[in-house]
Amino acid sequence: MKIAVCISGASGAIYAKRLIENLKEHELFIVISEIAKKIFKDEIGIEFDEFMINFKAKIYDNKDFSSPLASGSFKIDACVVVPCSVKSLSAIASGYAENLISRCADVCIKEKRKLILLVREMPFSSIHLENMLKLSNLGVTIMPPCPGFYYKPKTIEDLVDFVVGRILxxxxxxxxxxKRWGW
Known part of the structure; x- marks a missing residue:
């Protein structure tokens, strides 16, 4: 599969890291905002570029509108915005493609391609909820990272893997x- 992973400036870099690790067999196109690079370093403990050395992926600057991801004629199978800040959520919901993350999402919507937003905020305001509903009604998958606890997770990694597994x-x-639900 050809998958775009867009990393916006919200807490939750661990989800992006783990998702990329689990998509290594796929053709990856990565877009990361400048603030997301800082958050990645702060939360993960290494520079994003250093982490990506181990992966084959095309990495694009969030301002690079010459990227193939900015065009509907470039086919990808899906885009995951992980984490998705409410600023990015708002831009995507209003069609305001001010950067490559919001443009890539915009292209997925207009081309009817799979788009998943891992929205990170708490609590949600009515504006956030309205934006999520608007996008859900357009076929976008809204996935706030809410792990299950029925399988008795023991570590943070267990919680992250639950969320990433559900994205997969x-x-x-x-x-x-x-561990999937079952008696």
Whole structure:
């Protein structure tokens, strides 16, 4: 699969890191904002570029509108914005493609491609909820990172793997990152 992973400036870099690790067999196109690079370093403990050395991926600056991701004629199978700040959510919901993250999402919407937003905020305001509803009504998958606890997670990694596993499920990618529901 050809998958765009867009990393916006919200807390939750660990989700992006783990998702990229689990998509290494796929053709990846990464877009990361400047603030997301700082958050990645702060939350993960290494520079984003240093982390990406181990992966084959095309990495684009968030201001690079010459990227193929900015065009509907460039086919990808899906885009995941992880984490998705409410600023990015707002831009995507209003069609305000001010950067490559919001443009890539905009292209997915107009081309009817899979778009998943891992919205990170708490609590949500009515504006946030209205933006999520608007996008959900357009076919966008809204996935605030809410792990399950029925499988008795023991570590932060267990909680992250639950969320990332559910993202992979939405992409129809087989995974065993978490214990599935069952008696």
């Amino acid at each position: 499920d939405q992409l129809s990618i087989e995974n065993n990152l978490f």
